[in-house]
Amino acid sequence: MPTDALTLADVLVAASVIRGKADATPLVPSSHLSERAGYEVLLKLETAQPMGAFKLRGALNAMAALPDGTPGVVCCSTGNHGRAVAYAARQRGLRCVVCRSALVPEAKVAGIRALGAEVRIIGQSQDDAARESARLCAAEGLWQIPPFDDAHVIAGQGTIGLELLAARPDLEMILVPLSGGGLAAGVALAAKAIKPQIRVVGVSMDRGAAMQASLLAGRPVEVTEYPSLADSLGGGIGLDNRLTFAMCRDLLDDVVLVSEESLRDAMQVLFHEERMVAEGASVAGIAALLTGAVRMAGPVATILTGRNLDMTGFSAVVSGRDLKIGDLIIKGKAYGA
Numbered sequence: 001m002p003t004d005a006l007t008l009a010d011v012l013v014a015a016s017v018i019r020g021k022a023d024a025t026p027l028v029p030s031s032h033l034s035e036r037a038g039y040e041v042l043l044k045l046e047t048a049q050p051m052g053a054f055k056l057r058g059a060l061n062a063m064a065a066l067p068d069g070t071p072g073v074v075c076c077s078t079g080n081h082g083r084a085v086a087y088a089a090r091q092r093g094l095r096c097v098v099c100r101s102a103l104v105p106e107a108k109v110a111g112i113r114a115l116g117a118e119v120r121i122i123g124q125s126q127d128d129a130a131r132e133s134a135r136l137c138a139a140e141g142l143w144q145i146p147p148f149d150d151a152h153v154i155a156g157q158g159t160i161g162l163e164l165l166a167a168r169p170d171l172e173m174i175l176v177p178l179s180g181g182g183l184a185a186g187v188a189l190a191a192k193a194i195k196p197q198i199r200v201v202g203v204s205m206d207r208g209a210a211m212q213a214s215l216l217a218g219r220p221v222e223v224t225e226y227p228s229l230a231d232s233l234g235g236g237i238g239l240d241n242r243l244t245f246a247m248c249r250d251l252l253d254d255v256v257l258v259s260e261e262s263l264r265d266a267m268q269v270l271f272h273e274e275r276m277v278a279e280g281a282s283v284a285g286i287a288a289l290l291t292g293a294v295r296m297a298g299p300v301a302t303i304l305t306g307r308n309l310d311m312t313g314f315s316a317v318v319s320g321r322d323l324k325i326g327d328l329i330i331k332g333k334a335y336g337a
């Protein structure tokens with residue numbers, strides 16, 4: 001499917017699908033960040049969504065497009081996408097199967113099982129899980145809902161762009177945490193259709209940023225995955241990417257990278273100054289602002305994409321203790337020190 005297959009009309013349809021279920025999250029100004037940036041900084045609180053992340057927008061929109069008689073859905077994520085799909089499937093009374101490799105921590109799996117989904121632990125890699133998911137589609141007629149490279153998912157995530165510009169037509173820039181690019185593609189599509197001169201910038205962590213590496217290479221490429229505070233931004237974009245690579249290439253004004261230390265600092269600022277809890281991926285835009293990776297006049301909005309974090313790690317970060325994630329060690333730093 002070519003990029004131009006998706007238009008503002010698809011995002012408007014998605015907005016009507018999710019109305020009253022996963023829309024209208026708050027957009028709040030941060031006086032602390034505004035003061036530091038020298039222009040108004042607004043935070044879009046997707047942390048206030050059911051299941052704690054924006055992914056429900058895309059999942060509900062994809063679910064609404066299921067062919068009649070489809071017995072259920074399948075997906076390959078135990079992160080925020082898997083939770084959103086499991087939640088949306090339960091609301092519709094549909095069977096939901098989540099396929100995952102044996103490498104996924106049991107705590108994440110338990111959260112998805114608690115929503116009534118079946119979790120199939122298959123093999124040792126994401127590829128093994130993807131194969132099982134494809135098999136279930138063919139053998140049991142389940143409908144696959146991909147985490148980002150899907151027209152309905154992209155249109156669903158794009159409703160955030162509609163809400164941002166409806167609330168603040170004067171926005172000059174939107175900073176979007178970027179992984180597979182469903183969110184960035186959808187938001188950029190909607191925002192630029194409404195206000196062509198707005199700047200939309202993707203932000204990823206500085207190791208294993210698959211979309212940025214792909215954009216530089218001019219085609220989807222594989223990257224090594226590293227442990228990160230922004231775990232929701234890890235993973236590839238798919239070598240057979242159909243939509244999000246081209247959309248991010250054509251619609252994003254820039255992609256910038258932020259370090260683990262700047263993510264740590266941004267989580268601290270958000271917690272200590274705004275009393276808000278958000279996962280590492282969510283604060284990528286704040287990290288980009290605070291480190292000067294992006295500079296311009298505002299008003300600027302960034303999306304706090306989710307709040308599903310490990311509380312032990314979070315409390316280490318905000319109280320200034322060292323944090324170990326896999327073989328990554330993030331040095332503790334007391335807030336304000």
Ligand SMILES: *Cc1c(COP(=O)(O)O)cnc(C)c1O
Nearest residue numbers: 080179180181182183281305306
């Ligand atoms: C999925 C996710 C992202 C990235 O979205 P993509 O569409 O994959 O770019 C960012 N933040 C959080 C919390 C997420 O769950």
